[in-house]
Amino acid sequence: xxxxxxxxxxxxxxxxxxxxxxxxxxxxxxxxxxxxxxxxxxxxxxxxxxxxxxxxxxxxxxxxxxxxxxxxxxxxxxxxxxxxxxxxxxxxxxxxxxxxxxxxxxxxxxxxxxxxxxxxxxxxxxxxxxxxxxxxxxxxxxxxxxxxxxxxxxxxxxxxxxxxxxxxxxxxxxxxxxxxxxxxxxxxxxxxxxxxxxxxxxxxxxxxxxxxxxxxxxxxx
Amino acid sequence: xxxxxxxxxxxxxxxxxxxxxxxxxxxxxxxxxxxxxxxxxxxxxxxxxxxxxxxxxxxxxxxxxxxxxxxxxxxxxxxxxxxxxxxxxxxxxxxxxxxxxxxxxxxxxxxxxxxxxxxxxxxxxxxxxxxxxxxxxxxxxxxxxxxxxxxxxxxxxxxxxxxxxxxxxxxxxxxxxxxxxxxxxxxxxxxxxxxxxxxxxxxxxxxxxxxxxxxxxxxxxxxxxxxxxxxxxxxxxxxxxxxxxxxxxxxxxxxxxxxxxxxxxxxxxxxxxxxxxxxxxxxxxxxxxxxxxxxxxxxxxxxxxxxxxxxxxxxxxxxxxxxxxxxxxxxxxxxxxxxxxxxxxxxxxxxxxxxxxxxxxxxxxxxxxxxxxxxxxxxxxxxxxxxxxxxxxxxxxxxxxxxxxxxxxxxxxxxxxxxxx
Numbered sequence: 246x247x248x249x250x251x252x253x254x255x256x257x258x259x260x261x262x263x264x265x266x267x268x269x270x271x272x273x274x275x276x277x278x279x280x281x282x283x284x285x286x287x288x289x290x291x292x293x294x295x296x297x298x299x300x301x302x303x304x305x306x307x308x309x310x311x312x313x314x315x316x317x318x319x320x321x322x323x324x325x326x327x328x329x330x331x332x333x334x335x336x337x338x339x340x341x342x343x344x345x346x347x348x349x350x351x352x353x354x355x356x357x358x359x360x361x362x363x364x365x366x367x368x369x370x371x372x373x374x375x376x377x378x379x380x381x382x383x384x385x386x387x388x389x390x391x392x393x394x395x396x397x398x399x400x401x402x403x404x405x406x407x408x409x410x411x412x413x414x415x416x417x418x419x420x421x422x423x424x425x426x427x428x429x430x431x432x433x434x435x436x437x438x439x440x441x442x443x444x445x446x447x448x449x450x451x452x453x454x455x456x457x458x459x460x461x462x463x464x465x466x
Numbered sequence: 467x468x469x470x471x472x473x474x475x476x477x478x479x480x481x482x483x484x485x486x487x488x489x490x491x492x493x494x495x496x497x498x499x500x501x502x503x504x505x506x507x508x509x510x511x512x513x514x515x516x517x518x519x520x521x522x523x524x525x526x527x528x529x530x531x532x533x534x535x536x537x538x539x540x541x542x543x544x545x546x547x548x549x550x551x552x553x554x555x556x557x558x559x560x561x562x563x564x565x566x567x568x569x570x571x572x573x574x575x576x577x578x579x580x581x582x583x584x585x586x587x588x589x590x591x592x593x594x595x596x597x598x599x600x601x602x603x604x605x606x607x608x609x610x611x612x613x614x615x616x617x618x619x620x621x622x623x624x625x626x627x628x629x630x631x632x633x634x635x636x637x638x639x640x641x642x643x644x645x646x647x648x649x650x651x652x653x654x655x656x657x658x659x660x661x662x663x664x665x666x667x668x669x670x671x672x673x674x675x676x677x678x679x680x681x682x683x684x685x686x687x688x689x690x691x692x693x694x695x696x697x698x699x700x701x702x703x704x705x706x707x708x709x710x711x712x713x714x715x716x717x718x719x720x721x722x723x724x725x726x727x728x729x730x731x732x733x734x735x736x737x738x739x740x741x742x743x744x745x746x747x748x749x750x751x752x753x754x755x756x757x758x759x760x761x762x763x764x765x766x767x768x769x770x771x772x773x774x775x776x777x778x779x780x781x782x783x784x785x786x787x788x789x790x791x792x793x794x795x796x797x798x799x800x801x802x803x804x805x806x807x808x809x810x811x812x813x814x815x816x817x818x819x820x821x822x823x824x825x826x827x828x829x830x831x832x833x834x835x836x837x838x839x840x841x842x843x844x845x846x847x848x849x850x851x852x853x854x855x856x857x858x859x860x861x862x863x864x865x866x867x868x869x870x871x872x873x874x875x876x877x878x879x880x881x882x883x884x885x886x887x
């Protein structure tokens with residue numbers, strides 16, 4: 246146990262993780278409550294369709310692109326899918342991550358083959374660079390982008406890259422790399438409630454509201 | 467009340483509710499809303515990106531409705547909304563958005579951007595940053611009962627004309643009629659044929675109807691301007707007329723925003739549900755068709771296409787009805803690309819058509835519709851909104867097309883009605 250980075254790793258896995266998890270969970274709850282307390286006036290117009298049913302339906306259907314739109318923003322659409330799916334596979338199907346979730350929630354499921362997890366990680370990283378490219382080169386996305394957008398890009402990238410490096414012992418001290426991987430994931434967790442990463446939670450609300458507003462009118466969403 | 471910066475900002479604050487907060491929280495600046503926007507797509511100017519048009523409302527939400535934003539504001543970091551900002555955004559909020567809602571349909575996180583533009587206009591008009599034409603129309607509407615000024619004499623003349631043409635008496639202010647018919651100012655002035663068409667159709671279907679002198683104007687400039695007080699006053703006139711005459715329902719005419727105003731915003735504006743039904747004329751005609759009470763004879767020859775008014779189809783849910791009807795009277799009905807729910811706006815809705823400053827932009831935006839119409843080679847374009855009708859005629863002419871005919875669907879059904887049935 247002479248590795249100088251061992252203590253750092255232990256801190257990252259112990260108190261560091263607890264702090265990050267507390268901030269993330271508390272922050273998400275705070276942000277969700279902050280939205281819900283604003284309320285929504287009861288709609289007095291007689292409904293033609295089903296607001297609740299369509300709201301719930303839209304949470305799922307909005308995961309698919311509107312017909313004909315992909316060719317106008319191929320990198321955003323395809324890169325977006327690859328990143329989200331790749332990130333989800335890397336996060337949810339690596340054995341070590343499942344063990345972590347099991348320890349926290351008592352829930353577990355079979356891990357994926359390591360080649361699948363690593364391919365998903367690599368694809369997610371490539372997708373992130375493609376998304377950065379379009380954010381910088383496309384006039385619409387460049388104009389919309391703020392410091393926060395680039396920050397969440399970096400925060401999403403680091404755990405993927407550092408995790409890949411640490412697991413495959415590509416370079417640097419493996420203990421240090423693992424500590425940095427965990428710390429980068431914790432940075433993502435801490436930033437989550439206070440940045441656009443919150444969309445990963447509030448998209449459920451936004452899609453529901455969209456579907457319910459349209460659904461009340463009997464219109465598509 | 468005088469428009470001031472503070473009044474505008476307060477109006478914006480009042481508009482921020484849970485859906486708006488969830489929408490701003492969810493936006494990841496992906497820019498896909500731009501790809502759905504007719505003004506962006508035809509100009510490729512990034513300033514027309516729908517979510518950018520909402521930046522000032524987003525700023526107020528961020529500064530005042532989020533914990534982190536409030537903390538930033540306390541230490542002087544939150545960027546405030548200034549008079550100059552509102553002035554700069556006027557063009558984006560009024561000239562380059564018809565509230566057509568295409569962006570609402572494509573946003574991957576589900577943001578209802580069109581609804582937020584409607585809300586943002588409350589703040590813009592409250593602070594005095596709205597197009598003069600809309601402010602003038604609102605004043606005329608409040609003072610004379612119509613955005614085009616006093617229309618009573620014109621209405622009476624058109625009704626008399628319709629009676630002469632059809633031989634069917636039209637009883638004004640008739641208590642206990644099945645339906646109260648309201649009309650848009652544009653129909654009274656430019657497309658009065660619809661009155662005669664309704665007289666014939668309703669006679670065949672055995673429906674009694676009337677028009678009220680107290681509330682006949684369907685348009686609602688308060689919705690376009692973004693002024694709830696004006697919108698409420700105008701909706702109230704129609705609602706009170708319907709209640710006074712004890713009708714079973716109001717027929718909303720071929721006018722997109724009028725349908726939104728009366729059917730969907732109206733009860734919320736006046737703070738109570740209606741005791742009567744509000745039905746769009748095309749919705750009612752399709753119902754009559756399904757019940758076998760609408761009989762037509764013959765079909766129009768030549769290629770005919772249909773233009774979906776955004777507020778009636780995409781934002782109003784009336785999609786199949788006009789197609790059912792059109793198939794009754796058109797021999798060769800062809801759809802343009804993207805027809806239906808994802809139809810492209812004519813570029814004149816949401817008050818943009820009344821806004822002189824937006825004339826060039828409107829012209830550019832219409833290029834898309836022109837290409838779509840040319841692609842199907844339609845000789846006739848049918849629609850179900852008088853303002854779309856007006857915009858299509860105006861823009862086709864400006865684009866050098868004086869051949870293609872534009873007609874309202876109810877009027878067309880009237881033309882092919884089987885008088886002997």
